[in-house]
Structures are given as structure tokens and as C-alpha cells.
Amino acid sequence: MRHYFRELSVAAVLLVLLAALAIFAPAFYQPQPLLSLATREAPTLIVACGMALVIIARQIDISVGSQFSVCSVSAALLAAMHWPLALVLPASVAIGAVLGAINGALIAGLGLPSIVVTLATMVTLRQGLNMLRQGEWVSLPDNVQWFGLSQTVGQWLLVAAALALLVALGLAMRHLAGGRFVYAVGSDAEAARLAGIRPRLGTFFIFVFMGALTGLAAMMNIIQSPQVQPLSGVGLELKVIAAVVVGGVAISGGRGNLWGAFAGLLLLACIAPALTHLRIEAYWEKAIQGAIILLAVVADGLRSRKGDA
């Protein structure tokens, strides 16, 4: 119980918010808008899972938003060329994995700091995409939206897929050697090396995995609408980093889990609809998001200080 204090406190805040909504704005609890909200956040959840891994391994990846845009546009272009979706999906994942491998090679191979490397790849990818596409939207064939299924079925399918992936990864992080490996690298890379595992190789593959998940998320994004816009990933990196940090994953590595990241994401995702339902101007969303991040890190800071004493 004490071990999961941080995650439980985020869940408690989320429950308070949901309870407040139930009392003051019961209109929030309508099945269709809630399902739409969940569908919109499903790709974000996938990226947040990857980001949680990256941050637990004491790295950071701020290029995911640009990777997401590049994968979305490439997958959409392939789909528009009438590739079957069964091929577009692995292609999108592969493109993401390659982009992640570039980050991984620079960070793990050359030992460069992930914050600057991914800052640079973020700009390079975004501007490269803008230069090639000039902000043009891609129109998709009819059979792409919701995999050609009805909207409700497609929405349920996406949400279920995202949750299944979350559960699988969350369990793997706790029970599989690969998951413990991520914690080992993030807690103390040198100790991990002495224990016989290879932190640099591991870091490389964590970034590849992050890219692959982003590619998957991009695929889940493009099937939601008839058109794909190239700016779809702008700001995604901050959203997922915020969710992961609010969910109790320590930015200094080695601590946290995916359940916390999930609770953090739900909390942040509920703010915008909550603002509308509680009749607060939507312009406050970003400021409140920032305040929540600061609150979460301050809480962490106070807790770790108490731990010192």
C-alpha cells in the first residue's frame, strides 16, 4: 500500500474531480461523448506508455510529437495509395521504429544527452515534414476510417486495443526480465552494467520501442478521421511527459509505473471537458495543466526531502 502511495494519490485526485463533475455537471457522464473522449486519448495513452518507459530508464524523448506527425502523414499517404491497412499498420510502426533508432543511436551510441538530441530531431523532423508537405492535408479513402467498420465499433476497438496494450506493458514492466531491466538501467546504469546487462544497448532499444509505439499511435490517429493534418502531433510530447510525471514516474529515473501514468493521463485528459462542463473558460486549460505538473513535482520534492531526513 505504501509502495503505491504516489499512484493512489493521483487516482484519488482523479476520483475527486470525477465526483465533482458528477455533482456539479452530470452532463459530463453521457456515454457517447465519454467514448469519443476515450477514443481521442487512446493514441496519447500508447505514446504515454512508451514515454513512461523512456523516463523510467532516465532518458526523455521530446521528439515524439514530430515522430507522430511524420508517421501519421506517411501512413496516410500509403493508405491514400490504396495500400491495404494490414500493410500500412506495420509500415507506420516500422517508420516510427526507424525514427526512434536514430534517437537511440545518437543517445546510446554517442552518449549524447537525450534532451538535446531529441530537441534537435524534433525540430529537424517537423521542419522537414513542413518543407516537403507545405502543411497540406491528406485525404483518405473511405475504407480507412474506423477500418471500414461502424463508428461505435471502431471506437470501442481502439479503446480496447489501447487498454490491452497498457495492461500487457504494465504487467511486463513488473514481471518480465525486460521490464526489470528498464528499471535497472534507470536506477543506476553503472550498477546495471556491473550486474551483467548492457545499458547502452538497452537504451537504444527503449528508444526504438518508443518510436514503434508512436508509429502505432499515429495509425490509431489516422483511422479516426477522413483527413490527416500534418500538425496533428504538435505539443503531444508535453502532454505525455506531463501525464507521466503527474502519474508519479520520477524524472530522475528508476521509479514509477504505467498505472500511475495512466491515472495521470486520465486526470489531464478530463481537465478540458471538465472546464467546459463547469463553465470555466477553456483558455485556462494550459495554465491549469502547467500548475498540475508543478504541483506534482513539488509533491515529489517534498516527499523525497522527508525521506532524506
Place this chain on the structure above:
Amino acid sequence: MAATEQARRPAWKTLLFSYEALLLLVLVAEWLFFYFAGTTMNRRGVVVGFGTLDRQFDILRHSCEIGLLAVALTPVIITGGIDLSVGSLLGLCAILFGKFWHDGGLTIPTAIALTLVIGAAAGGLNAALITALRLPPLIVTLGTYSLFRGLAEAITHGAITYTNFPSAFLFLGQERWLGLPAQAWVSLPIGVAIWMLVHRMTFGRSFRAIGFSPDGARYAGLPVNRRLALVYVIAGVVSAVAAIIYTARLGQAKADAGTGYELFAITAVVLGGTSIFGGTGTVHGTMIGVAAIAVLKNGLACLPVVMRMNAAEEMSGLLTGALLLVALTAGVLPKIISELRARFHLGAKT
């Protein structure tokens, strides 16, 4: 022979073979390239494009804001920290300045003074969280990055733009004074002041010591928290100055002012030879880095090829990102090479 020379290398030689000198050489080469490739004559025989004097002043004018942010970020990064919130703070200060003047009915000088105080307070917030709670600067300033921009959007409802500033104020951003763009007379002294702070005062030594080893600096008796607070407060105040210059140049204050500027500023600092791990770096290197990025951006817009593609903005962003990757790789290359050498020639050397 070579070894003894190395040991007694005079100061000018150290300077000549420094990274900054190399970067300066690259800058000159870059400038010459654009001078020859981007200057043309129009039909009336007037020189247009990159080679005109007006263009040089334009480059200086446009590099003032990012230059200020980059110069202020240099001590922050030397101490091993980072400040992602400077671009957002620029936006917040710009619209607060507009609000003080437009809605608050303050005079321009009072509004400027108040904006600088806001900048100091915002930097103080970063500093307090980083020093008092020992939180990582990356995540603190990520939070304030979101907070400051969000406050700017909330105050303006994402729509209000403050305009119609008096012409005496716009002079600061749009006119020339004593031959130089007026804002250069503000930015350059600030740059020199920060250069003095980092390179000619004991403060600079303590910044480097903290960057190398915060614990070591603490054991050596340095007031680590006060020094760290100082660099973040300076970053806040300088962001406010940049906000005022930005507003004066564009004649309007909007909530999205300075979006993405933190990126260009960090790029300029790293390109200028400051280690992102902290401990080493120079302010003049940063200034050359800023100039290299500004010349690249302006020069590309003058190249006929790029003009036809209508993608100067995107291309300069792309090249800036690529340039940052190259500079980073070049920075660790000697270490990598010596590592590989050690691995393959271990027997032969020892």
C-alpha cells in the same frame, strides 16, 4: 618539440585554436557563401538580396530577441541546468506589458519596469522550485513553460492583441539610432554585462564549479543555491527585456509571442560550444552561435533556389536542427575516437 610547445602555448595561440575561433571561421565562410550566392542586381542595377547593408542591420535586428535569450541561457546551462520556459515567459511578459499599458493606463516606462519585475518574479519561481526543493530544472521549467504560456492565453482569451503603441516606443524596435538598430543598444550592453559576469567575475567561476559538480561546489563553500537562483532570475529578467523588444519590433503583443524561441536559444548555446552537461562554455561562443543561425535564416531566404521553393522558414529550421546534431556529435567525437583507439590499440600503446 611539439609537446613543449603545447605546454607553453601563449594565450593568443590558445584563443586561435579554440572552438570559438573555429566557429567564427565557419560563420565567416557561411556569410561569404551567402554574400556571393544570395546577392543579385535587379533590372535597375540596384544591388538586392543578402549583400546589402540594410540586410546586415536586419539580421542584427532579428537576432536581438533570440540572442538575449541565448546569452541569458548560457550561465544556466554552464551550471548544468536548463530553462525551457524562456519562450513562454517572453509571451507572458509581452501581453502583460500590453495589458499594463493598454488596460492599466500606465506610462510606457512604468509598464516596462513592472514587466521586468514580473520577469524577475517568474525567474524567481523557477529558482525557488529548483533550489529550495532540489527539483530537476528540466521538469520544473517544463511545468512553467506550460504555466506561463497558459496564463498568457488565459489573460488574452487566446484572442486579444495589444496594438497602437506610441511611436516613441516603436522607435526601440523599428528605427535606427546612431547607425545601429535601436534594440541593439539594449541587447549588446546586456550581452557584455553577462559576458563580464561569466568571464571576468568570480560568479562565472562558481557557475562552472557548480556545473562540474554541485556537491563539490557545496563542499568548497560556494553558496550553490544563491548562485543557481541568480542565473534563473537573470534568465527571467532578460526574457522580459526580450519581450519588450519583441513587442516594439512587431508593434503588437500576442499570447503566442516567442513560441519555440527556447529551442533556437538552446541551439545557439550548444552550437556556441557550451556543454549541455554543464561545467564549460563561453558567452562569446553563444553570440557567434546566434549570429550563425541568424545568417543562415536570412541567407537562405535570399537564395534563388530556396525562394522558388517558398520554404525558407522550414529549411532554416531543418538546417538549424541538423546543425545542432552535427555540433553535438563533433563535440563528443574526440572522446569516441580515443575510446575506439584504446579498444583496438590497447596492446600496442601500453
